[in-house]
Amino acid sequence: MKKNIFYAQSGGVTAVINASACGVIETARKHRNKLGKVYAGRNGILGALTEDMIDTTAESAKTIAALRHTPGGAFGSARYKLKGLEQNRAEYERLIEVFKAHDIGYFFYNGGGDSMDTAYKVSQLGQELGYPVVCIGVPKTVDNDLPVTDTCPGFGSVAKYVAVSTREAALDVASMARTSTRVFILEVMGRHAGWIAAAAGLAGETPGDAPHVILFPEIPFDETTFLARVKDAVTRYEYCVVVVSEGAKYADGRFLAEAGTTDAFGHAQLGGVAATVAQLVKSKLGFKYHYAIADYLQRAARHIASKVDVEQAYAMGKAAVLLALAGENAVMPTIVRKSGAPYRWTVGKVALSRVANKEKMMPRSFITKDGFGITAGCRSYLAPLIQGEDYPPYKNGLPSYVSLKNQRVARRLSTNFVLK
Amino acid sequence: MKKNIFYAQSGGVTAVINASACGVIETARKHRNKLGKVYAGRNGILGALTEDMIDTTAESAKTIAALRHTPGGAFGSARYKLKGLEQNRAEYERLIEVFKAHDIGYFFYNGGGDSMDTAYKVSQLGQELGYPVVCIGVPKTVDNDLPVTDTCPGFGSVAKYVAVSTREAALDVASMARTSTRVFILEVMGRHAGWIAAAAGLAGETPGDAPHVILFPEIPFDETTFLARVKDAVTRYEYCVVVVSEGAKYADGRFLAEAGTTDAFGHAQLGGVAATVAQLVKSKLGFKYHYAIADYLQRAARHIASKVDVEQAYAMGKAAVLLALAGENAVMPTIVRKSGAPYRWTVGKVALSRVANKEKMMPRSFITKDGFGITAGCRSYLAPLIQGEDYPPYKNGLPSYVSLKNQRVARRLSTNFVLK
Numbered sequence: 001m002k003k004n005i006f007y008a009q010s011g012g013v014t015a016v017i018n019a020s021a022c023g024v025i026e027t028a029r030k031h032r033n034k035l036g037k038v039y040a041g042r043n044g045i046l047g048a049l050t051e052d053m054i055d056t057t058a059e060s061a062k063t064i065a066a067l068r069h070t071p072g073g074a075f076g077s078a079r080y081k082l083k084g085l086e087q088n089r090a091e092y093e094r095l096i097e098v099f100k101a102h103d104i105g106y107f108f109y110n111g112g113g114d115s116m117d118t119a120y121k122v123s124q125l126g127q128e129l130g131y132p133v134v135c136i137g138v139p140k141t142v143d144n145d146l147p148v149t150d151t152c153p154g155f156g157s158v159a160k161y162v163a164v165s166t167r168e169a170a171l172d173v174a175s176m177a178r179t180s181t182r183v184f185i186l187e188v189m190g191r192h193a194g195w196i197a198a199a200a201g202l203a204g205e206t207p208g209d210a211p212h213v214i215l216f217p218e219i220p221f222d223e224t225t226f227l228a229r230v231k232d233a234v235t236r237y238e239y240c241v242v243v244v245s246e247g248a249k250y251a252d253g254r255f256l257a258e259a260g261t262t263d264a265f266g267h268a269q270l271g272g273v274a275a276t277v278a279q280l281v282k283s284k285l286g287f288k289y290h291y292a293i294a295d296y297l298q299r300a301a302r303h304i305a306s307k308v309d310v311e312q313a314y315a316m317g318k319a320a321v322l323l324a325l326a327g328e329n330a331v332m333p334t335i336v337r338k339s340g341a342p343y344r345w346t347v348g349k350v351a352l353s354r355v356a357n358k359e360k361m362m363p364r365s366f367i368t369k370d371g372f373g374i375t376a377g378c379r380s381y382l383a384p385l386i387q388g389e390d391y392p393p394y395k396n397g398l399p400s401y402v403s404l405k406n407q408r409v410a411r412r413l414s415t416n417f418v419l420k
Numbered sequence: 421m422k423k424n425i426f427y428a429q430s431g432g433v434t435a436v437i438n439a440s441a442c443g444v445i446e447t448a449r450k451h452r453n454k455l456g457k458v459y460a461g462r463n464g465i466l467g468a469l470t471e472d473m474i475d476t477t478a479e480s481a482k483t484i485a486a487l488r489h490t491p492g493g494a495f496g497s498a499r500y501k502l503k504g505l506e507q508n509r510a511e512y513e514r515l516i517e518v519f520k521a522h523d524i525g526y527f528f529y530n531g532g533g534d535s536m537d538t539a540y541k542v543s544q545l546g547q548e549l550g551y552p553v554v555c556i557g558v559p560k561t562v563d564n565d566l567p568v569t570d571t572c573p574g575f576g577s578v579a580k581y582v583a584v585s586t587r588e589a590a591l592d593v594a595s596m597a598r599t600s601t602r603v604f605i606l607e608v609m610g611r612h613a614g615w616i617a618a619a620a621g622l623a624g625e626t627p628g629d630a631p632h633v634i635l636f637p638e639i640p641f642d643e644t645t646f647l648a649r650v651k652d653a654v655t656r657y658e659y660c661v662v663v664v665s666e667g668a669k670y671a672d673g674r675f676l677a678e679a680g681t682t683d684a685f686g687h688a689q690l691g692g693v694a695a696t697v698a699q700l701v702k703s704k705l706g707f708k709y710h711y712a713i714a715d716y717l718q719r720a721a722r723h724i725a726s727k728v729d730v731e732q733a734y735a736m737g738k739a740a741v742l743l744a745l746a747g748e749n750a751v752m753p754t755i756v757r758k759s760g761a762p763y764r765w766t767v768g769k770v771a772l773s774r775v776a777n778k779e780k781m782m783p784r785s786f787i788t789k790d791g792f793g794i795t796a797g798c799r800s801y802l803a804p805l806i807q808g809e810d811y812p813p814y815k816n817g818l819p820s821y822v823s824l825k826n827q828r829v830a831r832r833l834s835t836n837f838v839l840k
Contacts, residue, residue: 009595012596013591013592013595013596015588043598043599044599046598046599070591071588071591071592072588072590072591072592072594072595073595073596074595076594076595076597076598077595077596078598078599078600079596079599079600080599160817160818163817163818164723164818164819165717165720165721167818167819167821168435168491168492168716168717168720168721168722168723168819168821169715169716169717169720170492171433171490171491171492171720171821172433172491172492172493172716172719172720173716174492174496175429175433175492175493175494175496175497176432176433176493176497176499177496178463178466178496178498179463179464179466179498179499179500180498180499184716186717202817202818203818272695274713275692275695290715290716291713291715292713292714292715292716292717293694293711293712293713294712294717295589295710295711295712296588296589296592296593296604296710296712297585297588297589297606297712297714297717299592300585300588300589300591300592301585301588302588303584303588303724304723304724306817383816383817386817386818387816387817388817389811389814391809391811394809396803396807397580397583397622397726397803397806397807397808398580398583398584398587398622398623398806399584399587399588401587401588401591
């Protein structure tokens, strides 16, 4: 009997996570002889826990194809981390119960390190409970912090957005500097690793080009050195562009912008580091500033997505299905770099146990000695990831993004599950 | 004898002000039999006052053509308003002195209402001093607040950026709302008029679509009504997108941005109006929020410029030269709407005296009765202005923007002018 597939989106969404969904669904539809229906979790894993699943067979081929150019999470995502098996075994048992009730034999989990851990545990528990489920991770995170894979779908597009925006804003402030704004600050995402901030470095190609200062989470913030650097840039070029990671920290580990609140995972909610840096520049150097906070705009900016990123996101979804068909289990497809220039890549795989809950930090060798820029090695790594444009179709001057019906799969269980 | 042209960029730059420069220079080059060289002011009008002018004849046709797709102000702009003739006649006299020394017979000033006033005064004083200068304004302002003309070059591209970004971020927050962010706030420009905030309204096409709340400078901010509206949107749609103009005010005229609020630690709240609105939502409704501040990114975003806007910007530069050749003086070319759907426009003209120092406010009839959205009339006005994409060329994944030589015109005066 053909088993159904359960696909869920997890964590912060990206400009291309739906391209992975598109890859999963289109590939599954091509193998109808071996695979059942693709169900998607409404709001990610919650859709399985609460038996609120979406029947993707209700969507036309045209609609599914349009997912490739639609940002956000088309089925809803969730910031919901399953606890350890010992702490909340009930959640895992519930997943298996729902999977069993709906003849689900495959679980494709589209997320980052936390989600790979969940998928791994589900694969273990399914075995133990006598209902084996093929669990395949589909990599996704703008943070680029999954190990083994060359990059993570979602990152290339944020990188491109940040590099393009930095280059454009730099032209603006350079025009204004003589009589107005001297320092422009762009705040970008990246809580632990400076990958996104590093991407801004691609905007500059010759000495003197913006950004003049990048503040990485990896480098403890030193006020004196920073201010000296800003002053130097203004003296040399009349203006200074600073790109600051939301995760920039003091030497003692405090974030420059600590909002005092925490999210579902217990991580501090950040935001507003740009304002902190701007105030510092104004009060200590007296320069007029402007600052921008890209926030969700950066990870939703499908209009300027990287073509390489879109292709990789699709390829990861497709590969997940092919791996399952090939009899693999508890693995995640990866992007393997065959060469840098020209960029050639292929699809590989890694055991979920090797990527679960692991973070890939940016190598220190990617940051210049002074801590404020990127090295040639970093540039060589990043440059291929932003190659190519993959414009969405437009209607009335706006991108034509698709909305799904998101039709519910009829419930088969009488039990409710209360989320903790 | 052929007279030279002096062209200057003024005030905040835009994604398309260089397209106007391109229109001026290319058109002047086509009329070499009647026109001399085009000199550009380094940093706008300061370039004339300090006799620091750029010889655009040093730039190739290819470079000048590339200005059409390059954002920012290629020659430098200035926030420098000349005072009244009575208060600082010396500045005007200096301009005439420099123009005379360099055989400049034409002054094309690319800016907003202030700049139109300056151009008008120069035309008057030139007459009076016996050195008549043909003064033509070239409209430019993202604020869309120049009267008479249907729109101002620069606005259509900001409008498109804001509408696209709102639509994209809305898809993101909608995906996250079940377990994380409920309210997303986007801060946009527009200190006096809500044109840019209104453009965000184009992102929504059917009831329930984002943005759910727009905060205009024209509508006094009422905390109770606002919070009720946010709560209602979250109840109905699970999430709420708020677009707030930097110029949003309380009934007593105070800007929300200078609300003087404090954070959880009692520190003065830093940042713009988005942070103020976000704190309010969090403290009064308890919703998790995210906010973005587009700042310079919105007006520099040439990568997503409106095709209509680019064409109009170029047309205004071209028309300025043609008006001068036709013997006009003290006028500004305008965009005249012939029909809305399909959008058809032509080039008109208006006396500088009629646009100098005047602001076109948004009609109250463009804002819904409840004060939080745009009307069908507003939509009909705005929709044509964001039509079409005009992508810049890309190289290595980044827009290929041009840098000019900006070669200095040899000085002919021995006098220096000290800016006040």
